[in-house]
Structure formats: C-alpha cells, structure tokens
Amino acid sequence: MENKNKLYYQDPYIQTFKAKVVKQEKDPTGNWYVVLNQTVFYPTGGGQPHDLGTIANKTVMNVEEIKGEIRHYLEGPIDDTGKEVRGTIDWDRRLDHMQQHAGQHLLSAAFDNLFGYKTIGFHLGAEMLTIDLETEHLSQQQIEDAEALANQVILENRPIETKWVTEEELSQFNLRKETKVKEDIRLVIIPDFDDNGCGGTHPRATGEVRAVKVLDWERQKKKIRVQFVCGNRVVTQLGKKQTVLLELTKILNAPEKEMEQAVLRLLETNKTLEKAFEQTQGKILHYEAKNLLGKRIQNERLLVCEVFQNRSIQELQNLARIITTEDEAAIVYFVSENDKRLQVVCARGQAGTESMKKVIASVLPLIDGKGGGNDLFAQGGGEAKISGEQMLQQLLEIKG
Known part of the structure; x- marks a missing residue:
C-alpha cells in the first residue's frame, strides 16, 4: 500500500x-x-x-x-x-525533525489522555514547536502533568510503530483524531498510549526523543497555544538560557536563586531614580523659565524668545507652558537646532489674542515643515534650511 x-x-x-x-x-x-x-x-x-x-x-x-x-x-x-x-x-536536520515530530505526538497524546484536550494545530519551527489545544483554560499543574507523562513514556522507550491501513480497518484503532485522507492511510502507533494518522518521519522508539520541555503558553481566542522543544533542542535551549543566566548573575552580583529578587530591587530602584529625575528636571525647567522671563522683550507685546541647541520638542513645550502659566500676557517663541532639523514652539498666555496656529503655519513653509496646534499653543518641525536665529527673526516680524 x-x-x-x-x-x-x-x-x-x-x-x-x-x-x-x-x-x-x-x-x-x-x-x-x-x-x-x-x-x-x-x-x-x-x-x-x-x-x-x-x-x-x-x-x-x-x-x-x-x-x-x-x-x-x-x-x-x-x-x-x-x-x-x-x-x-542532512542527517542532523532529519533526526531533529524526527525527534520533534514524535515528541509532539507524545505531548498531544498526554494532554488528550489526561484532560481530553484535543490538538487542533501544530507547527514545527526552526527553534521550537507549538501545538494549539482546543480549550480556553490551562493551568501550570496541567502543563507539568502532561509534560511528566510524555517524559515517562520516553523513559519507558516504547516502540514507535507505523502501519498502513484501509479506511475500513480504522475502526480497530483508538484514533486521537480523524484522518484527513481516505486511502493509503498511515498510522503512527505508540502502544497503549497513542494511535494517530501521520505522514511524518519518526524514530524507532520513544527513548530517541530524549525529552520534552514546555517553554511557554498563551491563550489565543478560544484555544491555548503551547510552545515547547524536544530532543537535542532541549539541550540547546538549556545551554542558551544557562549562558544568559550566568552573565546576569555576574552583572547583578546575585546567585541564581536570588536572581528574581535582585531584578525586582533593580527595577524598584530605577523607578525611584526616574521619579527623582523627573522632579529635578521639573525644578530645573522652572528655574530656566524664571530666567527667561527676566530676559523678556517688553514692547507692544511681552515676548520670551530663545534659540536652543539639541532640545527635545517635549522640553520646549513644557518650558513654554510654565512661562505662559506664570505670566498670562507672555508670548513664547522657542526654536531648537537639532542636527539638520529645526523644532519650533509658539505659545501665549490667556491674556493674549494672537493665534499661535496661524503663526506656526506662516513659518513652517520656510523649512518644509509640518506641525499644528491651536490659538494658545502650536508646534512643528522641518529641515534646517535657515538658522535658528533666522527662524526666530521671522517669528518676531509676524504681526498678530
């Protein structure tokens, strides 16, 4: 046949x-x-x-x-x-595929035999495998039980048999799922554990699979996707993870068992430092705002203008907000020269009447820029086709 x-x-x-x-x-x-x-x-x-x-x-x-x-x-x-x-x-590739495919049969059968969870999807990738289980719920204990059962059958070194049968002969077997083909049906049989229609290559006995190890799982719509490795891939994965772990023990100066706590402490310290940095940055911006208000230009309008080097648009926006809050009559024009780009921020306090949206729209074409905003606050950026000082001069010449 x-x-x-x-x-x-x-x-x-x-x-x-x-x-x-x-x-x-x-x-x-x-x-x-x-x-x-x-x-x-x-x-x-x-x-x-x-x-x-x-x-x-x-x-x-x-x-x-x-x-x-x-x-x-x-x-x-x-x-x-x-x-x-x-x-x-390429024998190494073939042996790997044989180990992975047989290991998948073992793990799928374990989930089916223990919990009645059917495998409805399977993918054999270059580094790991996945099966999709027809269930919405899976626990850590169930993962461990299925993995343990699969590895027990591997340890028993049961034979893996193949048999060609007709559709009429299928009733003699306890198939894990229906076969898709109706003729030249090939069964892969692990005695007293799994009968399954399959056209793949498999080793002679379960012992050659060496081991099955679940790495992770996640819920996807109405199924659970389980990620795992078998055979030589288990050793490869262990080696990779051990290399990373040993490097982390050196970097964190903590033994393997205390690694989780060391990382948690590091993250907590980082959060504290970030909060302190934000507070300090906020104070610096307030001092800078007061200094700029002291240099304001007083004529028919109260202007706070400055050209910066390599300042982010977020910093300029925050600085402009502080100034217009401190003095509602202020108009702020900020320009930052960042590499080959110009960033522009225009803002005014509540006491003004000028439209910052119109102001920014009138200067952005000079730098092929994009941006926008509203009457109180606008920003944009573009190519540094003119200098920051030239851009500032253009802003000052605009009549509100």
Whole structure:
C-alpha cells in the first residue's frame, strides 16, 4: 500500500541513496527541480519541514510533493541526467525533525489522555514547536502533568510503530483524531498510549526523543497555544538560557536563586531614580523659565524668545507652558537646532489674542515643515534650511 519510491517511509534512518532521474525541468518561476524514481528526501507536509542535502553534488533547496510527484528543487540543473545519481540528506536536520515530530505526538497524546484536550494545530519551527489545544483554560499543574507523562513514556522507550491501513480497518484503532485522507492511510502507533494518522518521519522508539520541555503558553481566542522543544533542542535551549543566566548573575552580583529578587530591587530602584529625575528636571525647567522671563522683550507685546541647541520638542513645550502659566500676557517663541532639523514652539498666555496656529503655519513653509496646534499653543518641525536665529527673526516680524 505504501509508495515504494518513498524510501523515508521504508526506513527513516537511510541517509544516502542512488536513484535515476525521471524528469528535470524548470518550474514557472524559473527554479530547477528533478523527480527521481526513488528518494530519501522528505517533502514538506503534515506539519513537518522538508529535508535538505545534495543530489549529484547539487544543493537541494526545497522538496515538495506536487501533482503526485516529489520535486527536488536544486541550486542548478544536473549536467548528466542519463546516469544514476547519488543523494545525501542532512542527517542532523532529519533526526531533529524526527525527534520533534514524535515528541509532539507524545505531548498531544498526554494532554488528550489526561484532560481530553484535543490538538487542533501544530507547527514545527526552526527553534521550537507549538501545538494549539482546543480549550480556553490551562493551568501550570496541567502543563507539568502532561509534560511528566510524555517524559515517562520516553523513559519507558516504547516502540514507535507505523502501519498502513484501509479506511475500513480504522475502526480497530483508538484514533486521537480523524484522518484527513481516505486511502493509503498511515498510522503512527505508540502502544497503549497513542494511535494517530501521520505522514511524518519518526524514530524507532520513544527513548530517541530524549525529552520534552514546555517553554511557554498563551491563550489565543478560544484555544491555548503551547510552545515547547524536544530532543537535542532541549539541550540547546538549556545551554542558551544557562549562558544568559550566568552573565546576569555576574552583572547583578546575585546567585541564581536570588536572581528574581535582585531584578525586582533593580527595577524598584530605577523607578525611584526616574521619579527623582523627573522632579529635578521639573525644578530645573522652572528655574530656566524664571530666567527667561527676566530676559523678556517688553514692547507692544511681552515676548520670551530663545534659540536652543539639541532640545527635545517635549522640553520646549513644557518650558513654554510654565512661562505662559506664570505670566498670562507672555508670548513664547522657542526654536531648537537639532542636527539638520529645526523644532519650533509658539505659545501665549490667556491674556493674549494672537493665534499661535496661524503663526506656526506662516513659518513652517520656510523649512518644509509640518506641525499644528491651536490659538494658545502650536508646534512643528522641518529641515534646517535657515538658522535658528533666522527662524526666530521671522517669528518676531509676524504681526498678530
């Protein structure tokens, strides 16, 4: 019943093989591919990514099953298609996919057997896997119980069997979910634990999965997405996290067990410092406002004008608000030269009648600027096509 040309089903541990080229063509996008009379290369499908490797010393970029044929996309065409070619898969990648896929079966079956939570989605990524559980609620204890059960079955090193069956024969098995296909049905069976229709590659026994470790989970609409790793990825993740943790113990000068408290203390200290800085900054701005009011220009209008270097628009706005609150008759024109840009703030107190919105609109075209505001307060910015002093002079010449 199984397709004889799919060597990865006959033995997923085959790494090299010889085959004849049945076809070599370009697809509509211009990519070369070959079809062989038999192959070890697994095509993308069933949630499992394709194999990589070489065929006739050409790098295999992608493998897809299209219109009943397995297409091996290569970096370029094979020179001599008339002779037998040799293929080799990237074994580390294949073994990783086998471990991850079998581990997913174990974890999904554990959630199903313990709590009746069905897996309705599965993704095997480059670094981690996810399954989507058909439930809106999940607890830490349930995660730990499912993980422990999956790892217990791994420790027992139960065989992982594959069997090709007909639709009529399915009633003999306790399937975790209905099969999508109706013929050439392939079951992956872990005795007394899980029967599941699957077209992926798996190891011979659960022990080769090594371990399953849940990393995180989150609620997504009416399902729970669980993030986890299996096999060699568990060791890799531990190594990465341990490296980060050791660096943090040095930086924070705290042992691993006290890391959380050390970070919390640091965050609390940072909040305190930020609050103190804001208060100090506020006091400095008030002193600066009083100093600027002392330099105001008194004529038919009470003007407070200044050109600054590298001041944020937020600082200029705060400073202008303080001044117009202190003196309701004041008009404030602030310009800041920031690298190759000019920032402009115009404000007036409640006693004035001028429209700051109109003032800013009249000068922004000089710097190809954008901005806006209202009669009391307006701001904008643009390219430094003129100097800050020239901009200030333009503002002073405007009649309200």
